[in-house]
Amino acid sequence: MKKILVTGAVGQIGSELTMYLRKKHGNENVVAVGHRTKPSEKLLNSGAFEFLKIEDINEVENAIKKYNIGTIYHLAAILSAIGEKNPQLAWDVNINGLYNILEVSRKYKCSLFVPSSIGAFGPSTPADNTPQDTIQRPTSMYGVTKVAGELLCDYYYTRFNVDTRGVRYPGLISYETLPGGGTTDYSVEIFYEAIKNKQYTCFLKHDTMLDMMYMPDAIKGCVDLMEADPAKLKHRNAFNLTAVNFTPEQIATEIKKHIPEFQIDYDVDPIRQAIADSWPNHMDDSAAREEWGWNPKYDLELMTKDMLEKLEIKLKK
Numbered sequence: 001m002k003k004i005l006v007t008g009a010v011g012q013i014g015s016e017l018t019m020y021l022r023k024k025h026g027n028e029n030v031v032a033v034g035h036r037t038k039p040s041e042k043l044l045n046s047g048a049f050e051f052l053k054i055e056d057i058n059e060v061e062n063a064i065k066k067y068n069i070g071t072i073y074h075l076a077a078i079l080s081a082i083g084e085k086n087p088q089l090a091w092d093v094n095i096n097g098l099y100n101i102l103e104v105s106r107k108y109k110c111s112l113f114v115p116s117s118i119g120a121f122g123p124s125t126p127a128d129n130t131p132q133d134t135i136q137r138p139t140s141m142y143g144v145t146k147v148a149g150e151l152l153c154d155y156y157y158t159r160f161n162v163d164t165r166g167v168r169y170p171g172l173i174s175y176e177t178l179p180g181g182g183t184t185d186y187s188v189e190i191f192y193e194a195i196k197n198k199q200y201t202c203f204l205k206h207d208t209m210l211d212m213m214y215m216p217d218a219i220k221g222c223v224d225l226m227e228a229d230p231a232k233l234k235h236r237n238a239f240n241l242t243a244v245n246f247t248p249e250q251i252a253t254e255i256k257k258h259i260p261e262f263q264i265d266y267d268v269d270p271i272r273q274a275i276a277d278s279w280p281n282h283m284d285d286s287a288a289r290e291e292w293g294w295n296p297k298y299d300l301e302l303m304t305k306d307m308l309e310k311l312e313i314k315l316k317k
Contacts, residue, residue: 002070010034054097082181083142094145111163120146130280170211203269211242214298228292239288243296
C-alpha cells in the first residue's frame with residue numbers, strides 16, 4: 001500500500017496523530033516529518049522519521065518519492081502568536097510550504113488533509129453561530145495565511161482534481177505535547193499550573209469566550225473526514241469544527257471541582273487578546289455533522305476530568 005506522511009509530526013496535533021495512524025495502519029506505513037524540534041523517543045522508535053524543510057520543494061518531493069506516499073496530513077505551520085512576532089516566517093511556512101505540498105500532491109496524486117483554523121475569521125465575521133460560509137477578513141498574519149490556504153486547497157481541487165480536505169480547528173487541548181505559540185495556549189497551560197502550583201496567571205480576559213476541542217476529538221475528526229465518502233462532501237476544505245465552548249473563568253471553575261485550592265488571576269497580553277477578540281464566540285459546525293457525521297465525544301466536564309487524570313500520571317514520571 002501507499003504510505004502516509006505527516007508533516008509537523010512533532011507538534012501538538014502531529015505527535016498524537018502520527019501515533020494514532022501508526023496504530024491504525026501499521027508503524028511501517030506512516031512517515032513522520034519535522035523541522036527542528038527533536039521528536040520524542042516514542043515517535044522516533046515507532047517508525048520512519050525525516051527532518052526536512054517544507055519551504056524547499058526538492059526536500060518535500062524527495063520524501064514523497066522515497067516512501068511512496070499516497071496520503072499527506074499537512075500540519076506544519078506557524079501559529080497565531082508567533083506569526084505576529086514574525087509575519088514573514090508565518091507566510092513562508094504557511095503559504096510557501098503549503099504550495100509545495102499541493103504541488104507534490106498534484107504531481108504524485110496524493111490525498112491531502114490541511115487544517116485551517118478559527119483564526120481564519122475576523123472582527124467582521126458573525127461572532128455567534130458563525131456560518132460555514134461567511135465573510136472572512138482576519139486581522140492577523142496567521143489568519144491571512146489560513147484564508148489563503150483554504151482558497152489554495154479549493155483551487156487545487158477544482159483545477160487539478162487534488163483530493164484536498166480540511167477543517168477549521170478551534171483551540172486544541174492535549175496532555176501529550178505542549179502547544180506551540182497560539183492564542184488559545186492558556187487552555188493547556190492552566191492544567192499544568194493547576195496541578196503543579198495550584199495557581200495560573202492567564203493572558204486572556206476572564207470572559208473571553210472561544211471554541212475549544214480535546215485532542216482525541218480533533219484526531220478522530222481529521223481521520224474521519226479523510227475516510228469520508230467524497231460524494232457526500234459539498235464542502236471539501238475548511239469545515240467548521242467545534243466541541244466545547246468556554247471562558248478562562250469557566251474552565252477555572254471546572255478545574256476547582258477537582259482541585260478546590262486552585263486560583264486564577266489575569267495579566268492580559270494585548271496582542272493575543274486582540275487576536276482572540278477578532279475570533280468568533282462559537283462556530284456552527286452543522287455542515288461537518290451533516291456531510292460526514294462529525295460528532296465530538298468530550299464536553300467540558302469530561303475533558304477536564306480526563307485531562308487532569310492523564311496529566312497527573314505524566315507529571316509524576
